[in-house]
Amino acid sequence: MSSILVTGGCGFIGSHTIVDLIQQGYHCISVDNYLKSDPTVLDQIHEITGVKVRNYAEDLTDETALDAIFKSNDIEGIVHFAALKAVGESVEKPLLYYKNNIGGMLSLMQAAVKHKVKHLLFSSSCTVYGDSKELPVTENAPIQKASSPYGYSKQVCERIIEDVIIGQEMNAAHLRYFNPAGAHESLLLGESPINPPLNLIPIITEVGVGKREKLVVFGQDYPTRDGTCIRDYIHVMDLADAHTKALKHLMQGNVKNGKVEVFNLGTGEGTTVLEAIKAYENVSGKKLPVETSERRSGDIPAIFADFKKAKSTLGWNPKRTITDIMDSAWRWEQKRSPH
């Protein structure tokens, strides 16, 4: 039986995508070194789907270990999530980010070419557009100089894939996510509790359950409708659905061999920080302690997606709103917190 190799399969988006892939009939294996995840995720996937996914606890930069995984499985496609993603940490530790994100990509591509993998989905980010002039941003917007090693690693990985697959019997897609959040409806999966959250929505839910004292809003003087930054929050299960659809698209041969197609994955709805807080307060019925501070360095005022291409090409339509995202994120947080 041929398999789909999910790298970072125990991580946030990886685990939710495995669930969707299994439910759509794919056989998945995972490689995840548990650097930012933990093995209990596999039990949760088992509980939801009834399927035990095999995870190889290896580092992608270990070429020998990777080669052995490809030798012992018939891998038809790869969904590549495994990467570090904390923007601030990447500024402090650029070498770690380049070694992990770019080094991992290189050995993965090497194995993919050697073992004649046919399809590759890459987990990219809207960060490649920088502070886009064009809003909503389309896939044709120019790539701008990255403001962090994390952002640059995404740009470099996109380019590596584009260069390496030329002349190969492989097609690929870059999936550029906007701001992923939320949890699986079973509440068996969500954002990993072992990483201290740095993103707005898990921070909001932590303040909500009292794990943090207050929420600090970074800047209220942006040129937006209420002065706070606008982002496009996308539910992780809508993202998972997009991966399954993009993989099908590649498998059906809709993208020529040697080519890469790019898709924005967002809802098209911009939400300000204050609107996100309001959405939380509405679903939880609780008022959050909020304080305003200076702008956070590197933040852009506004970005949200034009996802028409994913809609028309993949038949993908994100179903969940910011309220649904907050509702699932809040319930996931509550489930893990002592009352």
Ligand code: UD1
């Ligand atoms: C960033 C990256 C994104 C990456 C994501 C994952 C950019 C443009 N985006 O998203 O590619 O996938 O991190 O880590 O590089 N905020 C507060 N208070 C807080 C936390 C956040 O006000 O305590 C605000 C931020 O200023 C921002 C918004 O909330 O305006 C969203 O922040 P965050 O969740 O960290 O995501 P991004 O920075 O948009």
